[in-house]
Amino acid sequence: MRAEETGSSTTSESGRPLRRVARVVLLDPDDRILLLHGYEPADPADDWWFTPGGGLEGDETHEQAALRELREETGVTDVELGPVLWQRICSFPFDGRRWDQDEWYFLARTSQTATAPEGLTELERRSVAGARWWSCRELTEAHETVYPTRLAELLRRLLDEGPPKRPEILDTEIV
Numbered sequence: 001m002r003a004e005e006t007g008s009s010t011t012s013e014s015g016r017p018l019r020r021v022a023r024v025v026l027l028d029p030d031d032r033i034l035l036l037h038g039y040e041p042a043d044p045a046d047d048w049w050f051t052p053g054g055g056l057e058g059d060e061t062h063e064q065a066a067l068r069e070l071r072e073e074t075g076v077t078d079v080e081l082g083p084v085l086w087q088r089i090c091s092f093p094f095d096g097r098r099w100d101q102d103e104w105y106f107l108a109r110t111s112q113t114a115t116a117p118e119g120l121t122e123l124e125r126r127s128v129a130g131a132r133w134w135s136c137r138e139l140t141e142a143h144e145t146v147y148p149t150r151l152a153e154l155l156r157r158l159l160d161e162g163p164p165k166r167p168e169i170l171d172t173e174i175v
Contacts, residue, residue, distance in 0.1 A: 010102060018089065018102040022066035023053030025085055026076065026108045031159055032133040034115070035146065036073060041095050041126040048145040049132075051105065066106045072119030074131055082107035083163050088148060088170035095123060105148075107163055148173060 010018045026034040039047035054069040056062065063081060071077050086105040091098060115131045117124075134142070136159055139152040146152070148170055 016098070016100045018100050020056045020062070021053055021101045021103040022056060022062040022069060023051045023103050023105045024066050024070050024079075024081075024108050025051055025105050025155070025158070026070065026074075026079070026110060028109075028113050028133060029111055030135070032135050033139065033151075033155055034074065034076075034131055034133055036131050037129040038127050039129060041123070044129075047129070048147055049134075049142075050147045051151075052131075053103070053105075055101075062104045063106070066104075066108070070108070073117055073124065073128070075114075075116035075118050076110055076112050078112040079108045079110045082109065084167040085158065085163055086148070086154065086170050087167045088173065090148075090173040090175075092173075092175040095127065104167070107158070 028034070034052065035049040036052055037047065037049055039045075052070050052073045053066060054073070056065040057068075060068070062084070067079065067081060070079060083106070084104050085107050088103050088105075089101070090103060091100045093099075113133060117128075120128065136152065136155050139146065139155060142152070148154070150170070154168075154170075
């Protein structure tokens with residue numbers, strides 16, 4: 001995520017611009033999902049898990065941003081990018097400001113399970129503690145905070161039913 005990437009033609013309910021974001025639901029051959037472990041830079045005890053991804057840069061498409069962010073945040077480049085699974089609007093405080101985002105979640109598959117971030121921003125270096133592959137069962141049983149909040153349920157349905165015919169609009173999340 002990059003603070004300078006807030007340009008968008010749409011606005012949030014508060015009137016602030018919505019940052020356009022591409023996120024990746026990355027699955028390995030065992031159907032485990034890769035999540036990043038993030039935290040508030042001023043309070044590392046305030047932590048959560050989230051999918052790789054970030055803001056679109058310039059005239060980049062969502063697909064291009066998804067692949068770039070995945071490479072920068074995880075080092076994963078051997079990936080087959082699939083369809084958009086879900087879309088959501090969210091708003092949350094982070095690093096002293098409010099972030100309003102329009103997020104698109106892409107399905108992707110890879111056999112590359114080793115991760116090594118290649119291009120973290122200064123803010124990401126101060127707020128990302130690592131990555132972990134999670135089974136659906138582990139995610140369902142987790143007591144940690146995970147975003148989007150219904151990710152375990154959404155992943156279970158994806159694995160059982162396959163991708164939706166068109167992106168599912170998730171409930172707006174305001175933290």
